[in-house]
Amino acid sequence: MIRLAVLMWLALGGVAFAETMRLAVTTSFHNSGLSDVLLPVIKAEIGLEVQLLVVGTGQALRLGRAGDVDAILVHSKAAEDAFVAEGFAPYRREIMYNDFVLIGPAHDPAQLAQATSARDALKRIAAAKAPFISRGDESGTHKKELVLWDAAALEVSAFDPWYKAVGAGMGASLNTASAMGAYILADRASWLNFGNKTGLALLYAGDPALFNQYAYLPVNAVKHPHVNAAVAQALEAWLVSQNAADLINGYSINGERLFSFNAQN
Known part of the structure; x- marks a missing residue:
């Protein structure tokens, strides 16, 4: 479900608002260097400052359960499915893999x-x-x-x-x-x-x-009304865009691709 912030972003061609969100990500994602590529573009294109909490998947899920972040990006499907089943996220969205x-x-x-x-x-x-x-x-x-x-x-x-x-x-x-x-x-x-x-x-x-799949899970605002669900959805909309796909697929070291985009709109 795309809320007002995402609709604003789409209507204004990618520059919607100046906002901040907290995103828990895995150390493996951060260590890859991809976040250094994506975050400046996210800020430039949709005006969103993404504050990363770099932790392991288990800790990222705990932060989500406590409502301490707006969304998480992790890579453990069984644990993610349990997180959704418990009502802490409305769904998981696959973004990329390696x-x-x-x-x-x-x-x-x-x-x-x-x-x-x-x-x-x-x-x-x-x-x-x-x-x-x-x-x-x-x-x-x-x-x-x-x-x-x-x-x-x-x-x-x-x-x-x-x-x-x-x-x-x-x-x-x-x-x-x-x-x-x-x-x-x-x-x-x-x-x-x-x-x-x-x-x-x-x-x-x-x-x-x-196989190593990374997925995005917005924290459920029904469980935690204080989370910034609108900007979490705006980030998700960008992560599944063609711009994101080009950056993810184009990120390489010594000619070797680090991730492959596989999000479905």
Whole structure:
């Protein structure tokens, strides 16, 4: 449902009002550098100042449940569906996607480069007891990692000396993997934008199980009347526009695209 603010934006050709909104986003989205591309254009085109709260998906959902933000942009479909089912958002809107990749020491002691699936790759890490860094922060990446271990029929915990949960964002976790010569699950965008690649390499990718969808969820104004629903809808209208599609699809590092737009109007 498009409210008055969105209609004003459309009627005025994209410049509707000077407003501010609070958007909780994942650390992986922010670490990718895409927010630095999108936010200035959003401000220029629709007069909207987007204040980012950069957290893991779990914390972003908690902020939404508390009504502390106007909308969230996250990447954990099961958790998002539960958020909608509980009435904290009227719906989820898919915006863009990329994939998860398995990174590790370039000499690859667990031989991930020979893996035939993500399940096989994790089994190789566990069999070799090779150091593995988990974000351990209830982020979308952490949730995906746990799903993958479960699919591989493997139980991992802090009691396993080779498995280290660091409770940190994507950039800090990659730095820890680099320092320890460890394996780690990362989203492709964060990996491509990561500066400290010394000793690390992308060793496995391509399994459909590693698909990584990002979705936008406006916080339900019925639950939290104080949220700025009008500007959340204005941002959504821009995020599914052709201008957004061109910027998202055009964002690359060293010629490699970081995200693909897949929003449906």
